[in-house]
Amino acid sequence: MVAYSQCEYHGLSSTSLEAIEAVRGDRKPWSGEAARVWRNRGKCPLTPKETAFILQALNIPTNTTIYLAAGDGIMEIEGFTSVYTNVYTKSSLPSSKDFVQMHGNTKAALDYHVSINSDAYIATYFGNMDKMVSAMRALKGLFKTLALSRRDYANYTAQGLTGEELAKAIWKAHREDFVMGMGTALPDCFCELRL
Known part of the structure; x- marks a missing residue:
């Protein structure tokens, strides 16, 4: 998803940047003011590290069991798994023999099945799969x-917010x-007890 987004990502390893460029081919990322505008509109997928930060800001416990419904080549996953340690992917559910025999559509179907039947679902990028899962x-x-609000994250980081202030x-x-009813959310993330 990152490679197709035409977004610039700073702070990624040289290995990740090379992998992104290899997939991009002739599609060049936005640069300068266009890159800033694109990101501030919320058009850029979140990195694993950004996702982990937002989940922590929303008080999602770090021992939560999480299934990552994503492509096979999740880059810099350590940015997420160093915070959320109870993580599963489509390659960790079936046996290695069964996984090798699965093709792309079967892998996507596994992601879809787990996503629509999970206790909670969090979308880091609202693409076609996320729209289908949310509707189902x-x-x-x-x-x-x-x-997750990519737009708010981008705008706050562009304003220089970091750490607890950003969270x-x-x-x-x-x-x-x-509260405004825009989309759906995890209600227990936003509960306030008032007596």
């Missing part, structure tokens, strides 16, 4: 679904979206 989850009455701003932005 709503049809089944599974409302613990959250689309608080991200939490408030997602809570505001939830």
Whole structure:
């Protein structure tokens, strides 16, 4: 997804950047002001490290069991698994023999099945798969679904927010979206007990 987004990513390893360039081919990333505008509109997929930061900002416990429904070549996954350690992928569920025999559509079907039947679903990029999963989850009455705000993350980091200040701003932005009824969210992330 990152390679097709035409987004610039700073701070990635040289191996990751080379892999992205190899997949991009003739598609060049936006640069300069166009890159900033594109990212601030929320058009850029989140990196694993950015995703882990946002989940922590939303108070998702780091021992949560997480299934990553993503492509086979997840780059810099350590940025996520160093924080969230109870992580599974499509390659860790079937036996290695069965996984090798699976083709692309079967792997995608496994991701889809796990995603629509999970206790909660979090979308880091709202592509076609995320739209189908969210719609099916709503049809089944599974409302613990959250689309992470790439736009808010990009805008706050562009303003220079970091650390706890950034985490608080991200939490408030997602809570505001939830309160205003824009999309769906994980209600227990935003509960406030008042007596």
